[in-house]
Amino acid sequence: MRIIDLHSHWGTRRGYVLRTPEQLARQHAVWRSEPTYDTEAGMASYFQQMNARVMLDFGFTKDLPLDEVRAHHDYALETQASHPQTILGLWLQIHPREGAAGINEMRRCMAACTGMVGLAVAGSGTGIPASDPIYDDFYRASVDASRPVLIFVGTTGAGAGLPGGGGRILDHDHPRHVDHVAARFPELQIIAARAAWPWQDEMIAIMLHKPNVWCELHGWAPKHLTEALKREIPRRLKHRVMFGCDYPLFRYERIVGEWKDMGYTDEVLERLFHGNAAELFSRCMPGLEV
Numbered sequence: 001m002r003i004i005d006l007h008s009h010w011g012t013r014r015g016y017v018l019r020t021p022e023q024l025a026r027q028h029a030v031w032r033s034e035p036t037y038d039t040e041a042g043m044a045s046y047f048q049q050m051n052a053r054v055m056l057d058f059g060f061t062k063d064l065p066l067d068e069v070r071a072h073h074d075y076a077l078e079t080q081a082s083h084p085q086t087i088l089g090l091w092l093q094i095h096p097r098e099g100a101a102g103i104n105e106m107r108r109c110m111a112a113c114t115g116m117v118g119l120a121v122a123g124s125g126t127g128i129p130a131s132d133p134i135y136d137d138f139y140r141a142s143v144d145a146s147r148p149v150l151i152f153v154g155t156t157g158a159g160a161g162l163p164g165g166g167g168r169i170l171d172h173d174h175p176r177h178v179d180h181v182a183a184r185f186p187e188l189q190i191i192a193a194r195a196a197w198p199w200q201d202e203m204i205a206i207m208l209h210k211p212n213v214w215c216e217l218h219g220w221a222p223k224h225l226t227e228a229l230k231r232e233i234p235r236r237l238k239h240r241v242m243f244g245c246d247y248p249l250f251r252y253e254r255i256v257g258e259w260k261d262m263g264y265t266d267e268v269l270e271r272l273f274h275g276n277a278a279e280l281f282s283r284c285m286p287g288l289e290v
Helices: 019-024 027-031 040-051 066-082 096-112 133-145 165-168 176-184 200-209 227-232 250-258 267-284
Strands: 005-009 052-057 086-090 118-120 149-152 192-195 211-218
Touching: 005 086, 005 192, 005 211, 019 027, 040 052, 040 066, 040 192, 052 118, 066 086, 066 096, 086 096, 086 211, 096 118, 118 133, 118 176, 133 149, 133 176, 149 176, 176 200, 192 200, 200 211, 200 227, 250 267
Parallel strands: 005 052, 052 086, 086 118, 118 149, 149 192, 192 211
Antiparallel strands: none
16 A cells, blocks of 8 residues: 655654754654664665655754754755655744745745645744744745644643753644644645644544645554544544654654554555555645655
């Protein structure tokens, strides 16, 4: 079955999402996996073996000065151009304090990439929830470019187990912030990233109320999703839920296998793995090959 993976990270040493010894030491406890590094070609080959086209996110660039962010983006653009059949595109995390310069950098990457480039907003990571007006010009630029925005919701493995959770405030990723953004920007297609636990019922309600809100479920083993979400995936949300893996923290063999063991029909799985994402991208970027 073809896969469009709406959210994974870089498996290369240069792009690996966990950056510090403290973070790397927590990988096994949080994700039950060990830090390993692929080459760029090895990463692309793995995606090809899994029949996956992948949206990649560094995750850490929001913490860097913009000059360093540009260097990472150049690396990502070059790698995507070398492997367009497996790397579908890039999520960009730019701190909103960069303002107009950050928006120009986002536009530069959109223009330079043959795939899909979009903004990713991590409220707990920046310390500023996605509903804060500081992001509004970024959202307007995304609407102008007809690109979806990824907004993180629910609890995060980042900082988990570290003193004070690494300084992250989980409430900054509450689904209420997606609701506010979706209401203010009805033209903006929003992808809620991750399962929204412990606020999954609120996220379901927002998706049923706001037709411009979708979700992808990276970072969670499917068996651990809430019963309410499992029940809605083949029912009221069957056209809105999409696949995310969270490679390299999770591997496709495990996550795809667990989805196939959930008892859903092939039709539901096809929509989850590929069809819903293809529908979303056809609305935003009809010329994009998915």
